[in-house]
Amino acid sequence: MVHGKSTERMSTNRPDVVEALPQMVVDPPAVPTTCRGRLTERARWQWRPTDGGDPAAQAEEFLTAHGLHLHDLARPAPTHDPDGVCGAALYVSATAGTLMAGGTPGPPSPADLPDLAVVIYAHTDTPPPTPPTAGWWRGPWTESWTPHQHATAVEAVRHAIGHGEVYQVNLVGHAAAPYAGDPLPALARLGRLPGARYGGVLTGPGWAIGCASPETLIEVRDGTLTTRPIKGTRPATTAGRTDLLTSAKERAEHIMIVDLERNDLARIAATGSVRVDDLFAVRRWCDLWQAESTVRADIADGLGLADLLRAVCPGGSVTGAPKLAALHHIAALEPVGRGASMGGLGWVSPGHIDLGLTIRTAAVDRESVHVWAGGGITWDSDPEAEVAEAAAKTGPVRAALR
Structure with a gap:
């Protein structure tokens, strides 16, 4: 509960509070450890579908214009300049990824965010101070669909599978809550959840994204492409781990997505180099067990960032198989757009690309x-089990945002 003068400030989302979001200490996911805490924004570019054009190509061109040459990722990385441009945060929404893949975009996003953002950072010894917070109040959640509507959508997917239209479709629900005050501490708290391989916050004028993702969409380092699809979830108990390891349904679903990811990488990899280094490894995220595999390949000569994004976005573990057919059903069944979720967020530089899903x-x-x-x-x-699984996944996120 808020008392005294803070109540007046938090009663509405005042423009000065929202517009202060970009002034926070820089902490996007996957920033190189040696650069964390000593970055300052140099330039940014944002894109929405109404802007037109090819967002992947435009992002690559923007990075090139600021000295980050990502048109041939197979080339040896230049020496990191401690006094120059460090790299860039890159955010790609699910809608942008769908358009890159040639898929059917779904309903509009309920969140007012860009669909692609690139933020260029340089090194600094005097990062901007974090503005004073205004406290944080979050109202009750409003769900985008009821449990019954979610279950009905699951049955619709099973019907499509029975008719041979798809093998698997990922269904996503959404919830929104009003807020007042400064949301950044809550988003930062989210990014510090246990197992958040891509924990961090990216901000823009009037928007912010907090991420606690454990899943690698794509990593490029030393000539190797890596993706780590996660598929299969159980409570983090001894019984839950045993159940996940012995579930024929979860293993079949997981291997289907691994095959899809192998196919995605094969489009941008040296011929015959795709391999699975770790299959169905069970790892923990907060109070959940999850099954993860590691798929790697050698990068093809001449591969640029734009073609990389077109090949891997949106991620197979959050779409389904075949990917374009799954996207068609997602667009028809989900009541609202996926917004900042099920896209990519991380760090790009000539020697290091690391995007989390x-x-x-x-x-x-x-x-x-x-x-x-x-x-x-x-x-x-x-x-009913699918509805319960979605609730289990969103539980730690909502708890961090209290």
Whole structure:
């Protein structure tokens, strides 16, 4: 509860509070450890579908114009300049990824955010101070669909699978809540959840994204492409781990997505180099067990950032198989757009690209805080179990945003 003068300030989202978001200490996901805490924004570019053009190509051109040459990722990385441009945060929404893949975009996003953002950072010895916070109040959540509507969508996917239209479709639900005050400490708290390989916050004028993702969408380092799809979830108990390891349904669903990711990498890899280094490894995120695999390949000569994004976005573990057919059903069944979730967020530089898949992610615009969660649907899916799994995944995210 807020008392005294703070109540007056938090009663509405005043423009000075929202517009202060970009002034926070820089902490986007996957920033090189040696550069964390000593970065300052140099330039930014944002894109929405109404802007037109090819967002992947435009992002690569913007980076090139600021000295970050990512048109041939197979080339040896230049020496990191401690006094110059360090790299850039890159955010790609699920909608932008769908358009890059040639898929059908779904309903509009409920969150007022750009669909692609590139923020160039340089080194500094005097990072901007964090502005004083205004406290934080979050109202009750409003769900984008009821449990019954979610279960009905699961049945619709099973029907499509039965007719041979798809093998698997990932369904995602959304919830929003009003807020007042400064959301950044809550988003930063989200980014510090245990197992958040891509923990951090990216801000823009009137918006911010907080990420606690454990999943690698794509990493490029030393000539190697790596993706780590996660598919399969159970409570983090001894029984839950045993159940996940012995579930034929979860293993089949997981291997299907691994095959999809192998196919995605094969489009941009040296011929015959795609391999699975770790299959169905069970790891912990907060109070959940999750199954993760590691797929790697040698990078093809001449591969640029734009073609890399077109090949891997949106991620297979949050779409389904075949990917374009799954995207068609997602667009028809989900009541609202995926916004900041199920996209990519991380760091790009000539020698280091590391993008996390924006699961376990929240976003704020000028009015609301937004969260998303879902799961992969196969023929063996039980609607009630799928609804419960989505609730389990969003639980730690919502708890961090109290």
